[in-house]
Amino acid sequence: MRQITYRDALREALREEMLRDKTVFVLGEDVGRYWQGAFKVTKGLAEEFGDERVRDTPISESAIVGVAAGAAITGMKPIAEIMFGDLSALAMDQIANQVAKLRYMFGGQTRVPVVIRMPFGAGVNIAAHHSQSLEAWFMHVPGLKIALPSTPYDAKGLLKTAIRDGDPVMFFEHKLLYPLEGPVPEEEYTIPFGVADVKREGEDVTVVATLYMVHKALAAAKMLSKEGIDVEVIDPRTLAPLDKQSIVNSVKNTGRIVIVTEDCKTAGVSAEIAAIVAEESLDYLDAPIKRVAEPDTPIPFSPPLEQFVIPNEKSIIKAVKEIVY
Amino acid sequence: MRQITYRDALREALREEMLRDKTVFVLGEDVGRYWQGAFKVTKGLAEEFGDERVRDTPISESAIVGVAAGAAITGMKPIAEIMFGDLSALAMDQIANQVAKLRYMFGGQTRVPVVIRMPFGAGVNIAAHHSQSLEAWFMHVPGLKIALPSTPYDAKGLLKTAIRDGDPVMFFEHKLLYPLEGPVPEEEYTIPFGVADVKREGEDVTVVATLYMVHKALAAAKMLSKEGIDVEVIDPRTLAPLDKQSIVNSVKNTGRIVIVTEDCKTAGVSAEIAAIVAEESLDYLDAPIKRVAEPDTPIPFSPPLEQFVIPNEKSIIKAVKEIVY
Amino acid sequence: MNLEKEKLLEMYRKMLEIRHFEEKAFELYGQNLVPGTLHLYAGQEAVAVGVCANLRKDDYITSTHRGHGHCIAKGAQLDRIMAEILGKKTGYCKGKGGSMHIADFSVGMLGATAVVGAGIPIASGAGLSIKLRGTDQVVACFFGEGASNQGTFHEGINMAAIWTLPVVFVCENNLYAMGTRQTNVMLIENVAERAVAYGIPGVTVDGNDVLAVYEAAHEAVKRARESRGPTLIECKTYRHKGHSRFDPATYRPKEEVEEWLKKDSVQRFKAKLLEMKILTETEVDKIEQDVIAAVEKAAKFAIDSPCPAPEEALEDVCA
Amino acid sequence: MNLEKEKLLEMYRKMLEIRHFEEKAFELYGQNLVPGTLHLYAGQEAVAVGVCANLRKDDYITSTHRGHGHCIAKGAQLDRIMAEILGKKTGYCKGKGGSMHIADFSVGMLGATAVVGAGIPIASGAGLSIKLRGTDQVVACFFGEGASNQGTFHEGINMAAIWTLPVVFVCENNLYAMGTRQTNVMLIENVAERAVAYGIPGVTVDGNDVLAVYEAAHEAVKRARESRGPTLIECKTYRHKGHSRFDPATYRPKEEVEEWLKKDSVQRFKAKLLEMKILTETEVDKIEQDVIAAVEKAAKFAIDSPCPAPEEALEDVCA
Ligand SMILES: Cc1ncc(C[n+]2csc(CCOP(=O)(O)OP(=O)(O)O)c2C)c(N)n1
């Protein structure tokens, strides 16, 4: 199968959906012809679809989301880009109180088919305001679906599903994944929400990981296999809906679970997954649940500091070994 | 001991600290002499301390917090009020990216002694934009301390501690608690952060609850005691720092835990507490961890709908009985 | 403005409907039939009616916590509005929204948000949708003077301006935001002056004169419909009651209240119609009786309607 | 404006320092010594220097992602700024902040925020603090024209206006926000026109003429210091380089770039000083050599400094 980057996979999904459905359009800061997206995901789209459908906005995150919401409830399918996930804080009211709640508040009279794309993640030394992973905030908001692909294949398939979904979808990317290459079929496909992907099968311990951490988990699994520890790596791919069953089933088999996410540990995504396992498969656990996540600090700038806080193969291996004895 | 309301206890704390320290001041929408706070917490303070120190603001949540931050890093101790906790979403960037991070980002050159007060909670039929409990969002932000008193005594003692703390403190109140009366000494006292309060001792099951849910848990415990089930009710009183030890110790004794919070279940406060227990005291657990929280919906308006989603004595009793057999 | 008699009567009737509806809501509230809170529109009728009289059914509006008047003016049914306020299953939002979140998408009423100012970018988004779909609809966006201090006002109007969107921003300046006087939170006299910041027209009108509002909105709607972009209209008005249910509004000087009550839009419009001989005293009574009956019927419908079943709380949400 | 020779020379020197500092940073960047990104201030020197020349050490400033110039103009040390940019322990923020988050509280530089517009209410807060403490300090708040479309601009300036706070809002209008031209995101020509919305003075000046900036800031600082409230000053300027490290800035027409390079503030001020006979060519060279040496020394200090120890990542955060 042909290999393309995560960035190109996302662009293909956008392009194909814009061709398929003329109500789909893109808006965000510098997504248009002059800059083509901070991470070049929208490259070429303004040229192909025009400035009306690939729309540069002022630096107004709150209005970007609000405008998308207003367009969505009147017949359009906007895809809003927030340049860095950290800046979603500026649009939090529009996301959590408007986009997520309009359908419910209005008793089902409307739905809000918006996709809100944003990159998360540290690792490129751009410090506290451009490096966070804030999935947990949105996971706590009923009314939002959440997709977070870790591969080019998942990126394309999930983004197409997101755009076709009638409800709001938060679509989280990772800065370090954009250049990653992987197989993506030429033919049309979509990936259903709520179906985890077992990125590696294993018998000894379940590792649940998301976004860039999937790759760290796979690398750790490879190293651990040399020591005879057989790791299963599960990528939920969507956090809402979350494929609890796949996680619980795997734990029933392995009896052990390590959850690896790049967000700050306290009240993060890994807490929810840990809680589900503790509620639903406690009897099958042979060891304490382990969470590998960032410590509770902002992301520091200097490379040695930043590398210290980001979970990596070593911290994953350490956590696995603490419970596989 | 004299009995005063939660509302009056908060006001006493504000007043005493304003008398003690002239850098302390209050700002927020309608906190001043004309309205005296949406829940009348600041009643009389403008008259006593003047309009400069009890300052009405425009409807500008983001600037309320930003202005507080700027004042805090230049020598003042602002207490900002957000009229309803739901509206904190509008100030999320200032809270999570500025207030919480300045100390760290600037390498410790400054601290940000801000207290941000806001009421959470449902139960008064004011629907999706005025009823949420969003503690988990802030628990996930390093750099913020979080206090959430359930009694007049705790309210006064924790608020005084919050105001004297040098770091940002999110101070969460509950709408239904304002009229609640309880004993509060006339003498000066403070309550340290990070020390949970055992609101009821018990041997059979640990119930961790916060804010208004503490009272529901106590009521449920009373009913359960009639059936011979002895419930320990722990109120963490602060979520950051969190007194993990008290929770873990109690679980070591009871072997069972039910966590009761009013926020939406997924990725809520109860998830973090469940995860801690699953990490740190799994071996002592004799039954699955139980979370009692709101289902993942916005808060509906109509009383029967709203009552359906708020955790209550019945849902607590049900959860306890599911694991105490 | 040369309006047909029929149009004038329709506007008068709508204003009366709002007035009586709000009085009824207040009354039901006193009887403990209204859960939660209530922000009454009484006093501001000329704004909603003057603006919406320029709109087609397929045009849109967005609304606020003080939204009953907007709903009625845009053509929503009294009975289903009242049912929503009472938390009934037959309400527009099946009881999920209540007074602060009424919506009727079937008449282009895109809903009320209770986060002050949050509806402004949403209105711009509806405008963008119109532009992209290539129709000649327009959007009217209602909000208070208090909301004009929110960041969303700035961001939302600027976007509508730069993209020449068909939106009419209607600021209902009733001088207060809860207990906060406008003069305490902005240095300028007229919110409409803020239009300068976006390079769009800004006009201030007597918001208690329905014909003045109609005229200003007429111009703005025409402009929007012809794809010439948004307008900011400020309507100076006054709420008759306190901010919400419990508010005695003691922060308002008695003389101020009295002065404004004298300027009541319903009375003024009635006097004008009588003077123009468009109405006779008998007709006035007839209309009033009709409206009262309609409101009573709506109230009865609402009271008699069932509450939603508790489990319905779990419906209408994804994920 | 009648400025003393010494003051003029000091201003010239600061401008040169910024220019050479940025060139050095760019050079070190090319040598892979600068982690992350870089937003250079080169081209905008007249703004930071023209404003800060009016400030006392105990006055405050707030800054942005493009903040090196502000730091230098306010009196921070070149070596510790450069060390921070290189992520060293000796940097102002011990390597935690980097280029986008430099702060030097010892000279009233309250730090750079990388969230565009977020510094505006923070500056107003420092102004409120001054007012409550009763000192005669002032705050200068720097931000770009792109930031003026953020809600925080609206809310933050309005609050400073209504409370008569001693803040000077300085919009550095360099025509672009990343690849986005001002004309694409606002209909008005001058950001200063937005001052009307807050009832405060707004002035637009040639931001490449340090004396023009000085003069406008002088007036505004005086006004602030006398408790007469805030001013919005817009300085029209241009960045010499792309937005950030990788940006070739192809969205800017070549002629536009050339035209602006001709208006370079450093060259213009030098010419002026020579013309005024405040400087001789020899002195010019001397100052330039001094500045280059100082910048080299700062770079050496930064390069030679140790990185923070990894575990320091856990310090400076509560809870
Ligand atoms: C963002 C936000 N802040 C505060 C509130 C609480 N609140 C509800 S209505 C109101 C006053 C609104 O004033 P204005 O916009 O003038 O509208 P009016 O009530 O006068 O119609 C306030 C502060 C809110 N709902 N939303």
Ligand SMILES: Cc1ncc(C[n+]2csc(CCOP(=O)(O)OP(=O)(O)O)c2C)c(N)n1
């Ligand atoms: C709130 C926010 N949105 C987007 C960004 C990404 N970003 C960084 S700088 C910049 C452009 C800022 O333009 P302007 O305010 O004019 O300042 P300039 O870069 O021209 O100095 C953008 C969009 C950000 N950092 N913060």
Ligand SMILES: [Mg+2]
């Ligand atoms: Mg008002």
Ligand SMILES: [Mg+2]
């Ligand atoms: Mg710029």
